[in-house]
Amino acid sequence: MQHINVTVDGTSYEAEVEPRTLLVHWLREGVGKVGTVVGCDTSNCGACTVLLDGRSVKSCSVLAVQADGCEVTTIQGLSTGDDWHPVQTAFKECHGLQCGYCTPGMVMAAVDLLNENPSPSEEEIRDGIHGNLCRCTGYHNIVKSVQYAAELMGGRK
Amino acid sequence: MIPAKFDYVRPSTVDEAVAALVAGGDDAKILGGGQSLMPVLRLRMGEPSVIVDTTRIDEMKGITDAGDAIVIGAGVTHDEVAKSPLVREHLALLAAATEHVADRQIRHRGTMGGAMAHADPAGDQPPVALAMGASFTIAGPGGRRTVPASEFFVDYFTTAVGPDEVLVSVSFPKHTGWSAHYEKLNRTAQAWAIVAAAATVRMDGGAIAEARIGLTNMGPGPIRATAVEQALVGASTMAAIAAAAEQAAEGTSPTEDIHADAEFRKHLARTLTKRAVAKAAGIS
């Protein structure tokens, strides 16, 4: 077992983990952050995307021990209580989700993209989220959601 | 899926990493960014007994200007490579190819050194290293050695890095002022390249003065299309580029899989080389 200290959604956690534990499994089972989900085993679907020290990663492809000393933000840490992050608001307004399973990863990928590029073109959005698969929406409304989120976040400056 | 059990070591220096590999024996495996290794572990296609995590080794992290070369630590992420001003100024082809590696999340985590050491024949950066004449610094129990790209890539998923060795850095000769283009054909944005052509050229008075061409997924390792490079010298028209690119598939023995057979890959090597060179040279 390996001792780790990871800050998840603003709270510091100390834990003993088996080295083979994936970050996503520790988040779900160790911390109870079940908002972050697993959709594949080959790093394709992106459903497990979280921010690790502020950058998007697929938490199925990081060991929990590798997050030792790091800060993780999940979909559950994006806003608190009844608050909505602009990306969350935009996804609701633009119907950027249907079943919602890809949504935590898609939202976190969008947050990361907009952090780096606050006003992406449609092509930049499509390229920027191509590490996340969605089977419901055909991405049309996801792209619109990211565009609208960019607008909302620009408006806040 | 969940990986099989392993022991975990997180050295903070290259020497410690080598020592851990030696101690771990044949079943020890380096974990860099993990973007190639983690799926292998999860699918239990590999079950190493010891994982040596090199992500906290400072020496493997920087990108430095070494005069006539740019030295990139093996632990530098794809994202850092693609955005590095040094790389963009002096190694335009590496920047271009790196932007095509997987997706944002994977580029944030995955390392260029890891991709080189993994040596997937469909990887985007090995042909760049080969074409640009990069050299690889490898540390082992006997000290350090430097291996040219032409000797680094040995076979499918096999490099000159031994089981008890660590790839420390990759040194790319500067190609300042060279223009570049990476032309990749994949079936979907997530898919690996069926074939890709990496081209960088130095122009002189509207004609190609020098060219370097690497090919992705045209054999067990990256391929350098030297015949095309030579034929391109002096080329200033699309016709001349197309004629030179006709030699791109010569001597290659590409793999066959569900995405393409060898004949189609050879056709693509010619077509994509033509396009990559034309775009790099700004000739249409």
Next chain:
Amino acid sequence: MTEILESAGVIGRPLRRKEDAKLLHGRTNWTDNIQVPGALHMALVRSPMAHARIKKVDLSGALAMPGVVAAYDAASLGDLNANVLCVWPVTDDTVMPPFPALTGDKVRHVGDVVAIVLATDAKSAEDAIAAVDVDYEPLDAVVDMIDAMSPGSALVHDAAANNTCYVYNLGGGYADAAAKADVVIKRRFVNQRIVAGFMEPRAVVAAPMGMSDEMTLWSATQIPHVLRVVLSLSTGIPEQNLRIVAPDVGGGFGGKLQMYREEILALQLARHLGRPVKWNETRSEDMVASHHGRDQIQDIELAATKDGRILGMNVTLLANMGAYLQIITPGTPLLGMFMYCGIYKMDAYQFQCTGVFTNTTPTDAIRGAGRPEATFAIERMMDELAAELGMDPMELRTRNWIQHHEFPFTTAAGLTYDTGNYEAATARALELFGMDELRAEQKRRRESGDPVQLGIGISTFTEMCGLAPSRTLGALKYAAGGWEHCTIRLLPSGKVELVTGTSPHGQGHETAWSQIASDILGIPVEDIDVIHSDTGRAPYGMDTYGSRSLAVGGQAIKKAADRVIENARPIAAHQLECAAEDLDFANGAFSVKGDPEKSVTLGALAWAAFSAHNLPDGIEPMISGAATVDPEDFSYPHGTHLAAIEVDTETGKVRVRSYVAVDDVGNQINPMIVEGQVHGGVAMGIGQALYEGVEYDADGNLLTASLADYLIPSAADLPSFTTDRTVTPSTTHSLGTKGVGEAGAIASTPAIINGIVDALRPMGVTDVLMPASPQNVWRAIQAAKGAGA
């Protein structure tokens, strides 16, 4: 009521979804999130071989592993081993081999299940399955359907001679039609095998409930109600002791319209061991274990006059069943048999389908289920016939389609389409598409020999939705009915509980059903709680698939809501001291005719009923309405989809430049949700056309065993879509709705392939294999060049 719904209320408005807050904040209840204390984790030993005799299974290694509580093969599972049931034997002589949860004699496809391990945690269970030692005697694998039917082929099931499951015939008279024809064209299409690709892998939790006999099964399923029946029939657990819950379910697309062996195993072992059992599927398991779909070889003939009038159509199918029959495996291709005529008039229609067993994962319904295959065939044939006749493909369609004044129209396949307006949808699509400019650009590119050619793909499709009139299902030998149920209860506080038998997994029923009830009852959407997908709370229903939920379930909501009003009426009359027939109901309140000041709200009546202090004699203290509606007929959504396709003739790479979808789904409850359904459907159909395809090698090994090899398109592989609707309400459905869940997936595949072939036809290309990968497109060009040389 079948006129266009024009509501002053919320029907027809793009209300934002009630479902989204929890989904966007990660406060979700996926099956894999459910933690039951003491749960054992189940892992399955799956066959690495497509076809082999099981000589010996040694569980001792696994049983010795830490954390392992139990392990079983078919022999040790004994009587607990139950069968996956097929409820649709399509003919009297359909071969129905048993499909045991654990196979004991042979393995019949890669991924078939030989043994299971139960351990105290998921890691231990997964570690232990590697320690189960299975001795296989390899047998010849049957992979290709044509080979499977050849004499001397190995048999998947001894009972199925020539690996034939059934032969089904419909219609006739094609030979006579062909004899009169000026032109007969024949084509063979391969509608390749695909996966559903829902993003949430399947998961199951089964738990005994305390000391009672009740078992609860949580499953990521589309069909909790149907599942309860078939699990009870299969395991012998009394139905009343079985509660099935589909919590948040992350997509289905038909792939979770199933009874799966993992559900049987978790349930049986939880009951047997008296402990909860949990299983969650990995994606690589999903690729071999969740049913596949499509996989047909279609031989199609079309006979026509030289001026383009279709005389007859002959359809001969081979449909791959896979290794076993799952819930509606044999019937899935037959769901398409009525749709090969599409929107066109013709004199004769003849259909034959042969179901074939192979050593591959079983097939079953995936989004569209039979109709995408049918629509692909007819829409491709229309383009081929147009080319043969030198006619514009849209002109040919116009000459043959049912005109709007001809409805209701009985097709050559025997269905009566109630309404439609193909002219209107097509006119709108052409307007949005810019056909003339695109044809001009196509001409320029052809003349200049541009390496990137432009093609225009047309798909003027219809489909049958609203599964289904129960008598029709009975005539087709399907075991169950096609009705749907709704109960609406007024709560004392004036809020509403709407209990539906539909089982949403992304479709937004909580929002849309609230909109319907809100308009009828005059109660705000936010005061209506939609209860679903739990046989304990919503005991009666037929679930969600086949674009049926609104088309059938919506009618039940309307009828139940109407009944609520009628059941409240006598209480209102009593309160307002007037005769029941003197009351008007509007905006959630009864008022006295001619004296609108005298009124009482439904909310007030709900309290009156609850307190029951002052009810008229003989009136029970409850206001509710329940309805179970069996649809009068299918509904027939239609539309015109147009695609502008760029084909790089040097690399074979295809890009969808623009895509216009004008659908007619009848009345819309929430156009935002309708549009979302169209987008997703179109994307899935494009996936089949360009990217997706399950591939096996000759030994039956799955080559597309993960999402790294099976290519589901990402945002970067698809365009934005231009969507619009025409509205021709269904006349056989009380809300005038038709259904929209599958329309996009049915329409888009032929539009894309027609576009590719249109781009390349001057080069001599007349077809391209799906998926139209760079290699398949490039090969089609090379073959045409070779043929032309």
